[in-house]
Amino acid sequence: MSSTARLSPWRVSFAVIIVLATVVAGVLGARMYEARATQGPAPEWFAGYVDVTATPSYAFEEGSADSEGHVSDVVLSFIVADEEGTCTPSWGTYYGLDEAGAELDLDRRIQRLREQGAGVVVSFGGALNQELATVCESPEELAGAYREVIERYDLDTIDLDIEGPALQDPASVKLRAQAVALLQEELSAEGKPLAVWLTLPVIPSGLTSEGREVVIAMLESGTDLAGVNLMTMNYGQARDARSMFDASAAAMRSTHRQLGIIYEQAGLPLSSGALWGKLGATPMIGQNDVVDEVFTLEDARRFNEFAVENGIGRVSMWSLNRDVTCGSNYPDTSRVSDACSGVDQGDVRFSELLSQGYSGHAAEAASATTEPDPAAAAPAEDDPETSPYPIWNEEASYLEGSKIVWHRNVYEAKWWTRGELPDNPVLEAWDTPWELIGPVMPGETPMPVFTVEKGTYPEWKGSSAYEKGDRVLSEGTPYEAKWWTEGDSPDAAQVDPDSSPWVPLSAEDVEQDLE
Structure with a gap:
């Protein structure tokens, strides 16, 4: 995710900044929004991204209550290295934390949103500028940079948006994982649990190999990930002829399968439902960066239904700044704008459509921990009497389109296959001839065999x-x-x-x- 238009800030004196920062820090001392989940499944929540430094400025602090009075969280973006490229957090290189408090009234606006019952998540990284892990020199230094932002804005949930050069830098991947694990350990010891979401690019076949390595590194470091948020956008040729909804749904299903394998290999087997809860989705509303990709209002409606049905843990969107029809002075809607969606929305907002059924808050899940599910590690036994298709047989061969049942799931052969496990833990979809269709449903029985009356054809005889x-x-x-x-x-x-x-x-x- 990226942004282009930026404010040209008026620089006030350092002394004024310090004074204002001190005053605001006193205000933030008593946090208005406290909600912790100590047991049960993590709540499902919606939070649109807000580009803090884009022009015109988006008034996220005003909130937007639904018909039941619920005000959604926001994800403020992006914290990156400062303009000198040092391990110092800044908002898009344009503002240090004190400068953002003074010139954007950011601290005060965050507090105003919290007073309405909503929460704030801060996103680090993004497509532009230098991601902190690429410039910090040690896990301790990077953890300190993260902590400065966390303490400044009293955060319990952060978002790490890893894309572009940062995604392809193994050294920063390792450093980031070590820093986050260290930070979680320190904050947990202080009674301040920290939820960490990874935001990664995706295509319909799932996470790229670089994206998977980021997840694997986090788990190997001991980091307890709150979830993996997928940038369901900008698919390019990988979208093929699919609609944006179909491509996004395919990306979610593929990553659900990949994430299950990654967690099982990490010694943390999770149920299908738990894995859906660890997935997030962030479509780019309206016109995407790829010219022929447009995420429509109908795509948003269908994706919301898909998300609610599957129990996806988090839904976001890029961005709240863009959630409005472009004006008449913006004639080329195929060119992405920071301030409008590029589609005719009428009175409808993408945020309204995508947030339906998502009444939780990120803070309510901040204390949740990932626990292995022993039942998920044990394969389910198949019963021919309750299976809609034949149970997979290692000795049998299957033609393209054949459907079978294996470990209480239905699979379909993508091409001729023999002896290849349907649930073989491969991370790339093209490495297996089987496509997971879904679970065997309660009450299912074998598909009826087509028969005809006796005498329609001669009876088969083994001697003939x-x-x-x-x-x-x-x-x-x-x-x-x-x-x-x-x-x-x-x-x-x-x-x-x-x-x-x-x-x-x-x-x-x-x-x-x-x-």
Whole structure:
């Protein structure tokens, strides 16, 4: 995520800054918003991003209550290294923390939002400027930079937006993970738990290899991640012909599978529901940076339904600054604006559509910890009586489109396959011939076998020879010979359709014969 238009700040004297910062610090001493989750599942929450330094300035402090009076959190962005490239936090290189308090009234505006019952998350990184982990020299120094921001704004949740050069820098990936683990340990000892979200780019097939390495490094360092927030935007050629909703839903499903493997390999097996709760999504509303990608209001409605149905833990959007129709003085809506969406919204707001059903706050989940689920580590046993499709057989071969059941999940073959585990823990979707469709639903039974009346075709006999195209009945099911055969039971075609000389007939085939 990025921004382009920036304020040209009027620089006040250092002495005035210090005075104002001291006054504001006293105000922030008593925090108005305190909500901690000590047990049960983490709440699902919505928080739109706000580009703090973009022009025109967005009045996030005014909040926006829904019909039930709920005011959503905001994610303020972006904290990066200062303009000299040192390990000193700044807002987009334009403002130090004191300068933002003095020139943007940022501290006061945050406090005003909290007085309405909403919370604030601060995002570090982004697409532009230098991410702190790329310039800080030690985990301790980086943890100190993070802590300066956390203490300044009394944060319990932070967002680490890792993209661009920072995503491709192994040294900073390791340093960041060590710093966050150290910071969480220190704050926990002080009774101040810190929730940490990673925000990473994604394509319909899931996280990139660089993105996965960021997650893996965090878990290896001992960091307890609150979740992984996906930038469901700017897919480019990977989107293919899919709508933005379909591409985003595919990205979420793919990453859900990847995250399950990553956590299991880290010794923290999680249930499917827990994994959905550890996922977040951030679409870029309206016109994306890729010209032919537009996330519409209908995409937003459908994605909200998808998010609620699956229990996605967090939904955000880029950005609240842009959540309005462009004016007539902005004729080229295919060019991304920091101040409008590029689509005709009428009176509708993307934030209203995407936040439906998300009434929690980030702070309510700050104390939640990740606990392994022993039941998730043990594969579920399959029962033929409650499986809608045949149970996967290592000795069988499966044609493209074949559906099977394995460990109480339904899979579909993407191409011919034999002997390859449907739930083989591969992180790239193209490394497996199986696509996970979803779980076996309660009350499901085997798919009914198509049968016809006795006498429609001759009964199969093991002692008879059959030529290609001959049709027979076996237990009432009609079959056609694919080549000459003798003694090969047609029933074997249900288990091994590729090597069987028989193929089941469809109702349409039989109807044509009876006409």
